[in-house]
Amino acid sequence: MEQEQLKLFDHTKFGVKALVDSGISKIPRIFIHPPESLPDPQKSRAQGVRLNVPVIDMKEIHDSGCRSRVVEEIGRAAGSIGFFQMVNHGVTEEILEAMVEAVRRFHEQPVEAKMELYSRNGGGGVRFYSNEEFHEPKHWRDSLICQIDDGNLRNPHLLPSVCRKEIEEYTKNVIKLKNTLSELLSEALGLSSDHLARLECLESGSLLCHYYPACPEPDLTLGNASHSDILFMTILMQDNVGGLQILHQNHWVDIEPVPGALIVNIGDFMQLITNDKFKSVEHRVLAKSVGPRISVGCFFTLSTAAVAKPIGPIHELLSQTNRPIYKDVLFQDYCAYYTSKQGNCRGALALPHFKL
Numbered sequence: 001m002e003q004e005q006l007k008l009f010d011h012t013k014f015g016v017k018a019l020v021d022s023g024i025s026k027i028p029r030i031f032i033h034p035p036e037s038l039p040d041p042q043k044s045r046a047q048g049v050r051l052n053v054p055v056i057d058m059k060e061i062h063d064s065g066c067r068s069r070v071v072e073e074i075g076r077a078a079g080s081i082g083f084f085q086m087v088n089h090g091v092t093e094e095i096l097e098a099m100v101e102a103v104r105r106f107h108e109q110p111v112e113a114k115m116e117l118y119s120r121n122g123g124g125g126v127r128f129y130s131n132e133e134f135h136e137p138k139h140w141r142d143s144l145i146c147q148i149d150d151g152n153l154r155n156p157h158l159l160p161s162v163c164r165k166e167i168e169e170y171t172k173n174v175i176k177l178k179n180t181l182s183e184l185l186s187e188a189l190g191l192s193s194d195h196l197a198r199l200e201c202l203e204s205g206s207l208l209c210h211y212y213p214a215c216p217e218p219d220l221t222l223g224n225a226s227h228s229d230i231l232f233m234t235i236l237m238q239d240n241v242g243g244l245q246i247l248h249q250n251h252w253v254d255i256e257p258v259p260g261a262l263i264v265n266i267g268d269f270m271q272l273i274t275n276d277k278f279k280s281v282e283h284r285v286l287a288k289s290v291g292p293r294i295s296v297g298c299f300f301t302l303s304t305a306a307v308a309k310p311i312g313p314i315h316e317l318l319s320q321t322n323r324p325i326y327k328d329v330l331f332q333d334y335c336a337y338y339t340s341k342q343g344n345c346r347g348a349l350a351l352p353h354f355k356l
Helices: 002-012 016-021 041-047 064-080 093-107 111-115 164-188 195-199 268-273 331-344
Strands: 055-057 083-087 126-129 142-149 204-212 222-227 233-238 244-248 251-254 262-266 283-286 293-301
Touching (some): 055 064, 064 083, 064 164, 093 142, 093 164, 093 233, 093 293, 142 164, 164 195, 164 204, 164 233, 164 262, 204 222, 268 331
Parallel strands (some): 055 083
Antiparallel strands (some): 083 262, 142 204, 204 293, 222 283, 233 262, 233 293, 244 251, 244 283
């Protein structure tokens, strides 16, 4: 029965927002998550766990004294909690605000305008979808995804006209910021500033434009279930609604929105190649009774030329006292295992499977 409901929902190509617009007061069963994966309000209130995610000022990174401070702060955050926020990062507030409004504009079109882009498969690199898997509870969100190949949007002419200009401008600026972060992360590892660039591990990826509608029963579902990011690095913009949480010391804690900030988090492959010097951590997005929540994540991974090569710990980080923790692995093999774990055990991290 549930499989039939999943297929029916997918076949409509309407997405979650259309459910809300129809006036539902109860969410369909396919969106209800098991109790153990949902927030426990009593536990949260009782423990009151808070975490101050570092907010790093990037304003004067070209000054040698300030740069060394930023490198140290980034290295500390990447190596402890795997997340940090950036301000004065070079992407203007006008660009950020325009991108939020463009994502809102796309998702709030009539369903007929979005249906032609609806697909759960790669296609031409631009597609609209609401959840990709059939075998697990659905997330309370809709998404527009745009593929990036070697630093360029794939088939930008396929981008919807209501948001094409803003996506192109935002992507151009985030890729420029990614290049700066590549240098800073390399230096935080004690390597030359071009080391990660030479590995071509942050060249391709995807831009995901998420829309989380207000939910009539937010305690029964999630905007995004517990997971780690599979790729190397994510740059995330979130609006002021909030809902992003990370798992820290076995407690879920909020990443509070900071006006004008962008969030960076370390992915699984970055933890692997840094031999656990940087950490990829589990995170999730809560469903909320208010909304919509809008976020834009830019996920970076290997270039099209490097994707077929084995990936392992960076040799320059290894020594007699720092032996490799992970075996070399092919990108597609890791992705296949990660996907299987996400399908069968929410939040299960794939990295331990590839330890020596």
